Amino acid sequence: MEIKLGKLHLQNPVMVASGTFGYGEEYHRLFDVNRLGAIVTKSISLKPRPGNPAPRIYETASGMINSIGLQNVGLEAFLKKKMPFLRKLKGPKVIVNLAGESVAEYVTLARRLEECERVDGLELNISCPNCERGGIQFGVDPKLTADLVGRVRRVTRRTLIAKLSPNVTDITVIARAAAEAGADALSLINTLLAIAVDAKRWLPRIATVTGGLSGPAIKPVALRMVWQVHRVLPKIPLIGIGGIMTAEDAVEFMLCGATAVEVGTANYVNPKAPLEIIEGLKAILSTRGLTSPRSLVGKLKTPQKLKGVPQMVSG
Ligand code: DHB
Secondary structure (H helix, E strand, O other): OOEEEOOEEEOOOEEEOOOOOOOOHHHHOOOOHHHOOEEEOOOEOOOOEOOOOOOOEEEEOOEEEEOOOOOEOOHHHHHHHHHHHHHHOOOOEEEEEEOOOOHHHHHHHHHHHHOOOOOOEEEEEOOOOOOOOOOHHHHOOHHHHHHHHHHHHOOOOOEEEEEOOOOOOOHHHHHHHHHHOOOOEEEEOOOEEEEOEEOOOOEEOOOOOEEEEEOHHHHHHHHHHHHHHHHHOOOOOEEEEOOOOOHHHHHHHHHHOOOEEEEOOHHHHOOOHHHHHHHHHHHHHHHOOOOOHHHHOOOOOOOOOOOOOOOOOOO
16 A cells, blocks of 8 residues: 655555644544554644634535634644654654745744654645635745745755645646645645625625635545646646545545545544545455555546647646
């Protein structure tokens, strides 16, 4: 089940998505998190953040909308209080997700984490839809994306992952900018900007009005974006995210070009979903006589020439 993600060797391709798995410890009470391929922490910012006002989560058809506002303990408390648990883990790689309001803030975060032995990789959240500054502002502009990824690249030897926003016209433009600026891998997609309405009270369901839509509702969009990016950048490893609930969902992402996957919203429905996906994936590979998950990557059977179909793919 081992896979390579840039320089990193993961014991299996199943990771957990930032913001849905706390700092790892919370879920360790429910199952042995050592079995995961990688743990991606909640976004960490330089200073602690209290998050957005409630209500900030709402369940929608086949998904949910959230606007947490990057609530987190901040870098210093993360290093002191959360890293000790993560440091002890044997199986999974530890990826720290970073959120900054400026390039300088991302660079400071990356520099501090460079001193931290057990941090295997950094995932840049350039796609938070719920913050006034930073986040999505970087991820919707190829120049800002390239500048941010390039500046962080210069201060870290850790595996560097850019997490892309789907809230763009052509995700391949942003993907290329991140890859050329030195990202080792790309994770896609983050949540889709969305609104839910209470028609009786004429009120938005979320205090900040807009939030990020996740879950099975976005899976077809995520598959399309992974497929588009893999077609133009076949060499860069992709981490597929978006409504993965079952091993079969993971297989769909791998066929479209993902090397690994992150399980997010499913964790709220079934905290053991990532384990079930690891086991299910093993079973699917063995039934097909495949010896590695690698054999699935990009194997979607598509016509040689796609005529008359808008691909929205640049170059
Ligand atoms: C939040 C951040 C995200 O990156 C996202 O996709 C959704 C919500 C948040 O913290 O509000």
